Amino acid sequence: MTASKGLEGIVATQSAISSIIDDTLTYVGYDIDDLAVNASFEEVVYLLWHQRLPKADELAELKQQLADNMSVPQPVLDHFKTYPIGEVHPMAALRTAISLLGLYDENAEDMSDEANYEKAIKLQAKVATIVTAFSRIRKGQEPVAPKQELGYAANFLYMLTGEEPEEIAIEAFNKALVLHADHELNASTFTARVCVATLSDMYSGITAAIGALKGPLHGGANEQVMKMLMEIGDEDKVESYIREKLDNKEKIMGFGHRVYRKGDPRAKHLREMSKKLTELRGEEKWYNMSLQIESIVTGEKNLPPNVDFYSASVYHSLGIDHDLFTPIFAVSRFSGWTAHILEQYSNNRLIRPRAEYIGPDMQKYVPINER
C-alpha cells in the first residue's frame, strides 16, 4: 500500500454534479463561462439539486421556497451576542450557528428524501440571514429582514447593509455566487460527503464542510489575498513585496490549484468584474496591484490565479468587510455541498480509505516503571 499524499490524483467517487476536465469547469455539463454570463444563482441552485435547469414555474417555486425559509430561530441569532465582540471569526460563528440551527429543526434526523431536500432549501435560505445578521450584530446593529421581492444576491446585500443595492452590485454578486457554487471534489465538499456517508445528518455534513472551507489553503485564501493587498498598500511596492515572498519560498495567496494546470476558468470573470468595480469606485489601485501580482507570479512560478484571487478586490469594491469574504464563499457553496450530500445519500457507501503505516514495528508493552 503506497499513499498518495493529499490524495492527489485519486478518483474517490462518481458524481453527476460538476466536472473539471482539461481545465474546463462544468455544472451538470453547462460550461461555467456560459452560466457566469447568463444564469441567476437560484437557477444554478436548482441545476445542482435537480441536475437540470428549471422551467419558469419551477424557478419561481424555488425562489418562493427560499424567500419563505429565510427567517432564523431567534436563539440562533441571539447566541451571536454572547461572543466576545470583534474577536470571533465569522467562519467560526457560521460553523457554530449551523450546528445550532440543526437543534431547531424537528426534521433534522429525518432521513427521507423529502426531508433532506427540505433541509437543503432551509440551509440555503437561512445561511444568507445568518451571515448578514452576524455581521450586523457584531457592529451593534439590528439584523435586517429580507425583502420577498428581491432575488438571492440582492437580498444578501440588502440584509448586509440595510440598503437596496445598485444594479451593478447585484450583477457582480450574483456572478460571484454562480462562480463559487460547486467545484467537483474540493476539500470541503469531500468533507461533507465523508461525514454524511456515515449516514449522519445534513447539518453535521454542512458544519464539517464549513470547517474545511475556513482554512487559508481553501476558501480562507480570499481574505488572505485582501490582507496581502492591504499590506502592500501601493502599486509601486508590489514588485519588491512579491519577489521577497517568492525568494523566501512563501506562498502567494490566491495562486495555484491542485487540479487546474493552465488556469482556473473562474478567475477571468472575477478579473473582469474587479476591473469594472474598482474603476467605478475610483479605486483602480486594487485591480492594478492584482494585475501586477498576477504577472510576477505567473512569470516566475508559472502559477495562475485561482477563484480566490480576484474575488478579494471584487468583494472589497462592494464594501464588504474582509473577514466576510470566506463566509460569502460558503453562502454560495452551500448549494454545492447540499447537492453533493443529496447525491451521496442517494447512492451511499461508507467512505473509509486506508493509511500506509509508517510507524514503528512490533513493539512490546513495557510496564510504566520500567520506561
Ligand SMILES: CC(=O)SCCNC(=O)CCNC(=O)[C@H](O)C(C)(C)COP(=O)(O)OP(=O)(O)OC[C@H]1O[C@@H](n2cnc3c(N)ncnc32)[C@H](O)[C@@H]1OP(=O)(O)O
Ligand atoms: C477555492 C480554493 O480552494 S482555490 C485554492 C486557494 N488556496 C490558495 O490560494 C492558497 C495558495 N495556494 C496553495 O497553497 C496551493 O497552490 C494549493 C493548496 C491551492 C494547491 O496545493 P498543491 O496541489 O498541494 O500544490 P503544491 O503545494 O504541491 O505546489 C506545487 C509547487 O508550487 C508551489 N506553489 C503552489 N502554490 C503556490 C503559491 N500560491 N505561491 C507560491 N508557490 C506556490 C509549491 O510551493 C510547490 O513548489 P515546489 O514544487 O518548489 O515545492
Ligand SMILES: O=C([O-])CC(=O)C(=O)O
Ligand atoms: O477544487 C478545489 O480544490 C478548490 C476550489 O477551487 C474550490 O473549491 O472552488
